[in-house]
Amino acid sequence: MSKTILITGGAGFVGSNLAVLLKARHPDFSVIALDNMKRQGSELNLERLRKHEIIFMHGDIRNKEDLSFDDKGISLIIESSAEPSVLAGYNSSTEYVINTNLMGTVNCLELARKKKADIIYLSTSRIYPIKQLSEININEEETRFTIADDQDISGVTSKGISETFPLDGARSLYGTTKLASELIIQEYIEMFGLRATINRCGVIAGPWQMGKIDQGVFTYWMFGHYFNKSLDYIGFCGMGKQVRDLIHIEDLFELIDLQLCRMSDFNGNIYNVGGGNKCSLSLLETTQLCREITGNKIEMGKIEENREMDVRIYISDNSKVQKDTGWLIKKAPRDILCDIYTWIRDNDRILEKVLL
């Protein structure tokens, strides 16, 4: 069935890739990408959007008027706009992160209500509190931390963090605004019969991510190696053993495509979604892979003190989403880093100008 899909943050990493992949899979869908172009580098995605016949709208989800769509039907909103930095608001005003990540989501929900549109919400593993995550039992191995088999906290096993992990405690303004949005979405489902699915994603990675030090770490690491710039292992004694799971944007697309085609089956569900143990890397391991792929060995520094908001390890336990949908990730860490490398190599001049 033909759909009109609005992707907010549609010129960003996740939004632009989802737009391009959706249009390729469903040429009869009309895909609108709305973005306020706040993220440096998002402008590089506009040509791709145009080439793939995606309608671009310059707009800001903080402004209700930008979301009026009086003359257009919308059947689905994929909410993927955000101020996505976990450090947002700490050394700057808190207004932007709160107004975009929370109030902006409310504006999107109102639009969904008006248009009777479904919602797929891109949430984050950062909704889990930092103190609780720092208290899980871990093992220290040669190149990484791992999650121990024995745990005292519910919702964590050696498979990772599940949706039942405790939610009490601070988690950054980024994580809090995303969790608050999740709660409001659940109220809209209950009160207004809206249909929505929430995906709490671990690190998403792949081409066209404008990686920077506080968001998009795997691209940032590959940039450093490709352009021969030094990098630092920050925190946890500067050993580089901290671990994240990573999911290729194409694997995430497969899940979202499945969800949007069977919305009634997944309505109201919250899923942890990520690479899981199999697709996870420590910084040390990332350095090794980046060296192998680029052939460059760069200078690696150490900053022993932790930054605010750092966590030693995050692995998504995908059990629930796998059980409900049958979806599995296909891409391994090396595939993801190779795809990032190829994209940087093919666009190095412009990326160097815009991002370094």
Ligand SMILES: NC(=O)c1ccc[n+]([C@@H]2O[C@H](COP(=O)([O-])OP(=O)(O)OC[C@H]3O[C@@H](n4cnc5c(N)ncnc54)[C@H](O)[C@@H]3O)[C@@H](O)[C@H]2O)c1
């Ligand atoms: N990339 C990840 O690792 C990751 C992990 C978990 C969750 N997420 C979530 O996925 C979504 C997309 O993240 P991303 O990695 O693509 O980030 P991104 O910064 O690449 O893209 C976000 C886009 O939103 C736009 N934007 C910001 N404020 C806006 C506003 N007020 N109105 C309209 N557009 C606005 C930016 O210009 C940018 O193009 C976010 O909701 C984020 O919380 C991302």
